Amino acid sequence: MRAWWFIRRYPLIPIAILVLLLVTAVFGPLMTPYRYEIGEIYDRHLGLFSRGTTGNFYLFGTDHVGRDMFTRLVYGSQTSLKVVSVALVTGSIIGITLGVVSGYFGGWVDEVITRFVDIWYALPFLLIALIITLIFGRGLNILMVVLTLVAWTGYVRVLRAQVLVLRELDYVNAARVVGASHVRIMLRHIMPGVLNTAIVIATLNTAGLFLAESVLSFVGAGIQPPTPAWGVMVDEGRDYIEFAWWEVVVPGTAIFLVVISLNFLGDWLRDRFDPRLRQLD
Amino acid sequence: MARFLLQRLITSVISIFGATVIIFFLTQLHYDPRELFIPDSGYGLTEEQYENLSKRLGFDKHPVIQYLSWIGRTLRGDLGVSLIRQQPVAQILGGKIGATVQLAIGGWIFAIMLGVPMGVLAAVKRATAWDYIGRFFAITGQGAPPFVVGIILILIFSVWARNTFLALPAGTRPANFDWKFYILPCVTLGWPAAAGLMRLTRSAMLEVLDSEFVKMARAKGVTTKSVVWKHAFRNSLIPPLTSALIIFSNWLHGALVVETVFAWPGVGYVALFESVNGNDFPLLLGAVFIYIMLFLVFALMTDLLYALIDPRIKLGQRAR
Numbered sequence: 001m002r003a004w005w006f007i008r009r010y011p012l013i014p015i016a017i018l019v020l021l022l023v024t025a026v027f028g029p030l031m032t033p034y035r036y037e038i039g040e041i042y043d044r045h046l047g048l049f050s051r052g053t054t055g056n057f058y059l060f061g062t063d064h065v066g067r068d069m070f071t072r073l074v075y076g077s078q079t080s081l082k083v084v085s086v087a088l089v090t091g092s093i094i095g096i097t098l099g100v101v102s103g104y105f106g107g108w109v110d111e112v113i114t115r116f117v118d119i120w121y122a123l124p125f126l127l128i129a130l131i132i133t134l135i136f137g138r139g140l141n142i143l144m145v146v147l148t149l150v151a152w153t154g155y156v157r158v159l160r161a162q163v164l165v166l167r168e169l170d171y172v173n174a175a176r177v178v179g180a181s182h183v184r185i186m187l188r189h190i191m192p193g194v195l196n197t198a199i200v201i202a203t204l205n206t207a208g209l210f211l212a213e214s215v216l217s218f219v220g221a222g223i224q225p226p227t228p229a230w231g232v233m234v235d236e237g238r239d240y241i242e243f244a245w246w247e248v249v250v251p252g253t254a255i256f257l258v259v260i261s262l263n264f265l266g267d268w269l270r271d272r273f274d275p276r277l278r279q280l281d
Numbered sequence: 282m283a284r285f286l287l288q289r290l291i292t293s294v295i296s297i298f299g300a301t302v303i304i305f306f307l308t309q310l311h312y313d314p315r316e317l318f319i320p321d322s323g324y325g326l327t328e329e330q331y332e333n334l335s336k337r338l339g340f341d342k343h344p345v346i347q348y349l350s351w352i353g354r355t356l357r358g359d360l361g362v363s364l365i366r367q368q369p370v371a372q373i374l375g376g377k378i379g380a381t382v383q384l385a386i387g388g389w390i391f392a393i394m395l396g397v398p399m400g401v402l403a404a405v406k407r408a409t410a411w412d413y414i415g416r417f418f419a420i421t422g423q424g425a426p427p428f429v430v431g432i433i434l435i436l437i438f439s440v441w442a443r444n445t446f447l448a449l450p451a452g453t454r455p456a457n458f459d460w461k462f463y464i465l466p467c468v469t470l471g472w473p474a475a476a477g478l479m480r481l482t483r484s485a486m487l488e489v490l491d492s493e494f495v496k497m498a499r500a501k502g503v504t505t506k507s508v509v510w511k512h513a514f515r516n517s518l519i520p521p522l523t524s525a526l527i528i529f530s531n532w533l534h535g536a537l538v539v540e541t542v543f544a545w546p547g548v549g550y551v552a553l554f555e556s557v558n559g560n561d562f563p564l565l566l567g568a569v570f571i572y573i574m575l576f577l578v579f580a581l582m583t584d585l586l587y588a589l590i591d592p593r594i595k596l597g598q599r600a601r
Contacts, residue, residue, distance in 0.1 A: 118292070119299030124576060126537055127552060127569040131304060134562050135311045211426050215538060218428050219553050231428075238432050238542075242440055249436070252429040260424035 011268045014261035021258055025081045028074030036075040037226040039066030045244045061246045063236065069250050076228040076251070079140075083223070084209045086144045088202065091151020091209075096198055099156040100186055103163025110160070117156045125150050126215065133221040143222050147209050154201050154208075159194050166193045196273040203269055207262035214255050230255050289584055293577050300573050304566070305348050314340055317562040320364045360567035365559045370567035374548055378571070381547035385536055387463050388470030396475035397521055400482025404490060405509055415479055422476020427535050431469040431542035438465060451543060466543045470535050478521050485517035548572065 007013065024031070034056065043052035043066040050058050052066075060069035102113035129146045136142050166172065167190065175189050216222030217231030225232050230251040237247030308314050315334050335341045339350055354361075360370035403415035438449040449464050489495060490513050498512050537549035544550065552568035555561060 119296050123300050124572045127572055130557055130565055131307055131569060134560060134565060135307055214426060219541060221557055241436055245436055248432050255429055256425050260420060263424050
């Protein structure tokens, strides 16, 4: 009973899944003896927990060229994590800066930034991503840029609204009277006040970025084969769905679990740190 | 009202202007934009023709003039010629919009038919099995990417259940109308929206069921059925109704992916599949333009209806 209470109160299962993801991404290559790009030609489409002709053991089966699904899953998580974390960090920096600056200064700066965010929201992200890949080619770096372009928008409006309240508070005025510069006020006095919100948004944002990365890879505009990515695995597996269901279900479940865990964690953090944000969704 | 309408229209025009400028700017960043308008590696193109391309597409002029003439051509319905099919882009896409709109409406109907009743059920039978089923449904809708849901549905209903009465077809829709082909794509598209609607309806219902006038009605001895449907349900309809419209405009993304999964012959399939796989830039550009237009029209309609349905929204302010 007590264990059940604990599970309901704290997001243990999502955290466990995310920790597992991190561990596989970092140490995964040590856990699997197979290569992600070369398969055994006689071991194609083997099911879960099967043994290959050369005695290899395949935990999650093999795909259409006899590559171990587990190995590809592990390396895929590595690639996704790399791309998503780079996009998240750069996007967060841009988004938080713009949000704080536009709320703090107000006036025409605010007007320009808010207008720009409005326009950005009207752009169909997926199609813009496709335009960018057709213009600049496909690759990991391009993908990071594309995801950064999505990552920053979430922060601006919310943080701006909070900064509008914060900057009128007495301690901020006091700092100004003492002679603190704008930069110092924003960094030392305003930032700590919006950090909770920023963390909540970042967590929910990560779920969105994972999803965006997998969708782009699925469509063929993201990570390119033979580099493994979960979206690519789903796309490749769907040609053999009639007799090899695990080739779709294994990577699909992985994407699903990670995205849901991040959403759960984000919701929990939001309720914990910033209940006011609740009204936003 | 007229002032609000005008203000909103101006905002839309500014958005379209901004979006097109961004896209134009992106094409200008290419080291040689001409390459985007010739088939891969320029096979069969002489040096002379390649040079003439600049003149024909206007790349030798000032960027501002280029932008204006591009917008002018686009607004007159001239979206260029597809590289692969060698047909006007407007003609190709014009024949596809119908299928996309059909899919969107089908998914919308599914979302409302499933999301609203489930929300009511979850609220009325709070903390029972129904509520937990509803919440599970909401979570899957929130987290499951549409392409995975679509493929899993194909796996269940078209592969595993192919010889039972549950069998549903997946794949290219035949020319004559067959409702069976609509089910899986519409469910896939409507799933996240249904989950969102369910959550909204549930919380709105809970709020109203807790209010004084409902308690009053109960105290007077009104039957539960009447309290739920006459008192509570009607008053909790505003949030789900308005968000149902917002969802519609957010959907264009979902429709893109769903079309790719089910080979649905709509704008999204053309944009994602044909143009990306064939490096057909003019076709993609046309599809993007149509999508931005659709998106803004829906956003405009949403704001207007929002103001009409809920008089508490102050006219003149942005309804977001």
